[in-house]
Structures are given as structure tokens and as C-alpha cells.
Amino acid sequence: MQATAYTYDPESRSGQVLLDDGTPVPFDAPAFDAGGLRLLRPGQRVRVEMDGERITLVTLQTF
Numbered sequence: 001m002q003a004t005a006y007t008y009d010p011e012s013r014s015g016q017v018l019l020d021d022g023t024p025v026p027f028d029a030p031a032f033d034a035g036g037l038r039l040l041r042p043g044q045r046v047r048v049e050m051d052g053e054r055i056t057l058v059t060l061q062t063f
Contacts, residue, residue, distance in 0.1 A: 027055040035059035
């Protein structure tokens, strides 16, 4: 699923993304670490994988 990075805290490696319908969904450090990212900037397009309503992976969207 695609989303847009909304917030990101580099100390906790957690934040929120906005789904394409505008719904904010939080992610935690394990989801961020699973994507292998080092930094995330608000406004970046990302791909997320979810287990129910919980994000399990955040990675950059590639086309």
C-alpha cells in the first residue's frame, strides 16, 4: 500500500504516515527498521505493509 510520510522522530525511529485517503497511521521502530531506511522526511512517498491496522514495514516507494 502507498502512503506519504507525515511525521518521523529519528530518536525513536517512529512516526506516522498518511494513507491516500488522508488517514494517519502510526508506525514503530520495528516497522521502520524492517524497511532498511536510515532517514525519512515528511512528504516522501513510501510503501507500507500492514498486518490488520498495524504497520509492519515502511520502505521508499519505487516505481
